[in-house]
Amino acid sequence: MNDSVDALPRAGRPRSEQARRAVLEAVDDLLVDVGYAAMTMKGIAERAGVGRQTVYRWWATKAEILIEACVEDAEEELSVKPRTDPEHDLLAYLTALSGFLTSSPAGIAYRALLGEAQHDPAVRDLVRAADPLAPSARRVLDRIRPATPGLPDEPLATAQLIGPVLSHALIAAEPLNTATLRRHAVGLLTAWR
Amino acid sequence: MNDSVDALPRAGRPRSEQARRAVLEAVDDLLVDVGYAAMTMKGIAERAGVGRQTVYRWWATKAEILIEACVEDAEEELSVKPRTDPEHDLLAYLTALSGFLTSSPAGIAYRALLGEAQHDPAVRDLVRAADPLAPSARRVLDRIRPATPGLPDEPLATAQLIGPVLSHALIAAEPLNTATLRRHAVGLLTAWR
Amino acid sequence: MNDSVDALPRAGRPRSEQARRAVLEAVDDLLVDVGYAAMTMKGIAERAGVGRQTVYRWWATKAEILIEACVEDAEEELSVKPRTDPEHDLLAYLTALSGFLTSSPAGIAYRALLGEAQHDPAVRDLVRAADPLAPSARRVLDRIRPATPGLPDEPLATAQLIGPVLSHALIAAEPLNTATLRRHAVGLLTAWR
Amino acid sequence: MNDSVDALPRAGRPRSEQARRAVLEAVDDLLVDVGYAAMTMKGIAERAGVGRQTVYRWWATKAEILIEACVEDAEEELSVKPRTDPEHDLLAYLTALSGFLTSSPAGIAYRALLGEAQHDPAVRDLVRAADPLAPSARRVLDRIRPATPGLPDEPLATAQLIGPVLSHALIAAEPLNTATLRRHAVGLLTAWR
DNA sequence: ATTTAACCGAGACGGTACGTCTTGTCTTATA
């Protein structure tokens, strides 16, 4: 990619970066203030101080805005620094994941999007394409692979790693406690060695 | 509770069982035909050939109707007959669960409700109260407990059992294949023995 | 007519006469306050304290509302009491007509409708069907007919009677003065005797 | 004013005559194709292949464009060559006027403008200032004045002459037939001799 | 057998978000 070079100067007024930022921030604010269901395109435009047409020009649905607003944050919040032994490595990741899904604005946005994906196939495709959890999970699994010869192929390894944490977050909207997460990490290593 | 005994025959016209059935069936039909998002209280009433007030009199939201429409089916579809050895017992359950979540109308309804629960705390509470998955999971776990001394306490055991299958269904809307499910069952037994 | 007998009681909540009156009065007010061009369906609904759907349910355009609001008034304001001699009869009518077109709210509404009719054939048809000026003109002409054997057939007689007054109102938005109106009446009688 | 002499060559790019012509022609076309109400500044710019700002730079409203587009045509189409006797002179003029108002693009534009003038005082002032009908009417009246000692002062004479034709065109959007026009001419001469 | 009360359908009510359209202004690169 080399957008700055390829970008030929198009005719007409260029897109306002200020308006783009205002919309993304408005979505973040509204998700926290009123929740996903009560968030409307009209409300987003008003909160952002932006015309409604400007929102519709660049995003078709609130899900599209939300996914753009949270992907970067997700990647950053789930990048845990490597530990020396596999158990601590897994535990650090599972802790970050559990906190992300239950406390972080980006994680709450992810849950909302995954919820909307159950209602709307278009949102499902967006979420699968963006896939905010998989990269970080894959990195952890790659790190522990030398110590886990029984590690299954995808998608099972990732599902076994994040599935229990994600499901609990979706059903209970609460984090699993640290002892439980450690127990889960140990169980995975037992199964995978 | 003992509704059938306490229920003193009130004055006035009794509730129409016919209207109740029509609404529940309309919800099932509409979920398949147009999806959860496009399903409206107005549409449900029209499809059921019922006044809108009649719907609102008995259910506050479409989620309430949907949960009433699917809970019984869920319990039935996830009740697998016991197998003699733990691996086959787990595999039978995981297969039923995976099919339920991706193919069964009741399972699709459950996913829709779990999705809505991410947007609306009231729906979350409804889903947690009804809890269509946990009883069947608990029964399987109880059966294999003698052979799995390392079985963790709740909620981890259930989360490890159903989490990977549920997460995959929610993200991909596709079942895990049989080989993967068997691999998962074997992994669980390895971790839990 | 016998609406009260013919009117079969339809199912459902009956139309609210209160809402109907509120809309018609809001239109009258707004025409005076902001003018026809700045009058919007949204504004009418808000001024009337009525839902927008309620307006659209009964009227397709603001022109339809306006015509319903002014037809009755027009008929009443243009009914002048007969005079004994033709000249005074004509003069009384021309004076009423000139004042109606330039001062009366109903007359201003009529001018607005006739203006809109130049832009929209549907409005033209509405105005022609309602035809607020013709009945009163016809009554005056019928009264003076015995004294005016040279009275032309329709539509010329009416056009000669009201055309000069109407045209002046449309172009100048001012009434013709009394002397001019008398001169016009005398001219008509000279031509028609 | 003497634009052609005083106009010192201003700095910068001069106004594009091509763009001006394109706009005026687009307005004529659109009035016929879609009508006055559906004609928008945006649509005019697009039909003319011209930037929207260019339209707004030179005209404030579509009425201003329309009046510039039609005044000259009106003057030309209503200039009938003198006849020897007053009746034929009047009839020729009335026939031209009736056709102009109901068939000519410039006449349809005039009716649209007179319609808009009922909604917008600014347009009324524009129309009165341009006054496309009065000059031609005055010329005819001046020609027949020697034969009509009873010709009233303005504005009655003009109103009596054109009012019936104009009113009928505005209300019915159809021309008066030749016999009726002749009857009107005769009536005027009877009243005015 | 009548009364009574809650049910039923239909559909209008005030309200509000939808996604589209046009308004008049502005900000680009180009001529």
Place this chain on the structure above:
DNA sequence: TATAAGACAAGACGTACCGTCTCGGTTAAAT
């Protein structure tokens, strides 16, 4: 400086659904 292109904030458009209300009519238990 004028131009074509096109993004901008604002706000009306007509439609859909929300949850409530008000009708006429039905049904079955209680009088």
